[in-house]
Amino acid sequence: MPLLTNREIAETLERYANLASITGENAFRSRAFQRAADVVRDLHEPVIALMDRGDLRRLPGIGSGIADAIETLVRTGALPPLDALQRTVPATLLDLLQVPGVGVKTATRVYRELGVVDLPGLLAAAESGRIRALPGLGPKTEANILAAMEALRRRTGRFLLGTALPLARRIVADLQGTLPAGSSVAISGSVRRMEETVADIDLVVSTRVHEAIPATVAHLPLLSGIVRHENGSLRVTTHAGIPVDIVVVDPSVFGTALIRATGSADHLALLPEVLPSAPTEEEVYSRLDMEWIAPDLRLGLGEVMQAKAGTLPTLLSVGDVRGEFHAHTLWSDGTATILDMVRSAAERGYAFLGVSDHSRALGVANGLDAARLAAQRQEIEKAQRATGLRVFASCEVEVHRDGLLDFDDHILEALDLVIASTHSGLRQPRDVLTERLLRVIANPHVDIIAHPSGRLVERREGGDFDWNRVFAAAAATRTALEINASPERLDLNHDLARRALEAGCLLTINCDAHSTVGFDALEYGVAVARKAGADPDRIVNCWPIERIEAWLQTRQT
DNA sequence: GCCGTTTTCGGCCCGACTGTTTTCAGTCG
Missing domain, CATH: 1.10.150.110 (DNA polymerase beta, N-terminal domain-like)
Known part of the structure; x- marks a missing residue:
């Protein structure tokens, strides 16, 4: 079944x-x-x-x-x-x-x-x-x-990482329970590299009993049968239609096979054609006189040279993120109460959460007018008292076509934190679109620009902004640009995030959670930041709360 | 089909934008 x-x-x-x-x-x-x-x-x-x-x-x-x-x-x-x-x-x-x-x-x-x-x-x-x-x-x-x-x-027909990764983990968990003793399985390929879209799920199985694997795989509930079986590799497919390629190897060469199956073509091209045989990745890289390279960095962008020189950067990880600024609740289009969202944030070890429901112009999302925004504040303060978490009273304020915000300055001023975001008019010509965003960045009350380009992965291209001007303005005003971690957005993407960092911008990673499960997306946003080479010092939500409060204080004046 | 301090029928998310239009329909979020 x-x-x-x-x-x-x-x-x-x-x-x-x-x-x-x-x-x-x-x-x-x-x-x-x-x-x-x-x-x-x-x-x-x-x-x-x-x-x-x-x-x-x-x-x-x-x-x-x-x-x-x-x-x-x-x-x-x-x-x-x-x-x-x-x-x-x-x-x-x-x-x-x-x-x-x-x-x-x-x-x-x-x-x-x-x-x-x-x-x-x-x-x-x-x-x-x-x-x-x-x-x-x-x-x-x-x-x-x-x-x-x-x-x-022009779309690739590839699957979103947000679909493929959870599925890959379930298949691995199921497999782990049924493989012969002494065997193991690992995710590889573009899923392990945390690419925003993937063509398939790649797995590597390490075992001494190769012949037992096809039957084991054939009985997995998530898979719908073996499509191909040759030379120690299997191709199956999930019920969701995602192909799964499984390579079966001896434990003695597991590390070698994993590197081969994980690296991008560009990464592998920089490694010797014949890799040393070893049971672990660490041993293979070490025998190549290199540091172990994190899978999401195996893109052929200079990481091989750095690994040889021992100069791989220390990048942030999920554990470095101390909280988020951008989350929705039942007050607009979220599906959980403020208290549920705050408790979920606390359970995840966060020290703070920004509650930022939509403003009135986004009517379909039940956006808040000034009166409801004020009423919501009471509930936010209650949640803060009940949990001890710092809860920022915020709002995802709609940017109108002329660059004006949905609320007057005196309302913005009263908020702990202001997020500005554009949901419509993204097809405006480059200079109009850019001027519009520059006007928002110039507003001293605006702290964060949410999903700056407005792109939707595989579904909609982002706006045609002049990013050099946007990044220069954001860096000058210390307005943070968001890496939206939702797998449908991943906006900024890692290319733009890297350029923003080079221009001196502050970034923030937010799940834009509309439910408590929404926070699960954090790892996708962290992967974008890592690919961009982000240091935790440049990611506002990796800062201690005192530093965040100080940043907000300087911005309000 | 769902739902109810309007409670078992009669409502059901709404404002901006675009392209087609002389006053509005369709799409998007």
Whole structure:
């Protein structure tokens, strides 16, 4: 029986919600499924555990109808209403929604009126001028669709690290429990290098009984069967569709195999063609007269030379992060109370947390107006008293198209910490976009610029900013730039973060958590900072609380 | 389909922007 993860269940519910809205089902029904998908995605424990306790329909937004559907999905692997819809309408219709600018309405129209059922069909319709011929759609819409599809074509089709890494860890844990005694398994490849996207999951198994491995692998619940098996390597695939490559080696050469399977092509090109045979990575590197190189740095960017010279930098690790500034709660679009978020931060060993819900302009996220912001402050102070954690009263303030902020200065001034962020108008031309952000950086009340580029990994390119000017301004005003750790964003990315550091900027790593599980993303942000070569001294949330308070004080004047 | 100090029916997240338009529909977050 397939063991579905919460994420897979959420994706199936979401597929149904989207397909249902295209085919004209009750909009509220499809929104209910969408909401249920969001709830399932943010759960702290497996859906199956809730099912066992009979607690599924206690969840907000999940009543008896959707609970039944989820139970059937978990039991049989199929969602009956989705199957029913797919018998009447091609599932490829869902692909149309991936095109930015194409929503449910447009997808429905090109399907009904032009017979478009998939992306190639949409491209053909746009290229032949049939889209502009539809009433209400014009040449600009058609041109936008063509441009968006070109951007879509450039996408790699790779999987997000945030999907692949947790899955890889579960497979490793399952394998570890079933491998013959004396065997072990490790993650390698781009997942171990913490690349933002990966094509597959690579594992290396060390064992003396090679012949036992295929059968062991074939019985893993997360995997759906062996695709290929040759020369001591196996290719299988997960239920989520991610290929898994498993190399099987003797323990005596485990270190060698791990280095081969982990290094990027550029890193490996700088190593000798024939590596020394050894059971551990440390021994291989040592026999090459090099220090051991952390996997996320094996990119061929000078780390090999540094390892030979013994000058590898000391980089920050997850444990260096003492707290976060950017987190959401039920007050806007988060799914946990302030107290739950603060307690979760405390459990993770944090010394402080910034509560920064959206401002009013982000209406869909239930953004706060001045009155609610003031009311929220009481609850923030209560949470601070109850936990002993320093809780910063903050706000993720929307940047308008002209660079004005969503709140007046006197409201910003009263906050402990101000985060500014841009969610719309990211397609403005470079000089307009840059001036807009410079105006925000120049505001002395603004302490942090959240997800500066606005990119979404594999889904949306960031804004076309003049980064040299942005970094120079941020460095001059000591405004911190965020490395947003959410695997969907990773913004700044490691290239921009490195340039920001070179320009003298302060950085901050935040999960932008919308639930207590959201804090799990920290390691992705830390990996970005490490690749950028960040010293903890330049990451504001690695500082002791007194230094942070002092930084905030100097900024308010 | 979900939900209820509006409680078993009748509502259901909202404002800005864009492109199409002469007053609005669709998308996005």
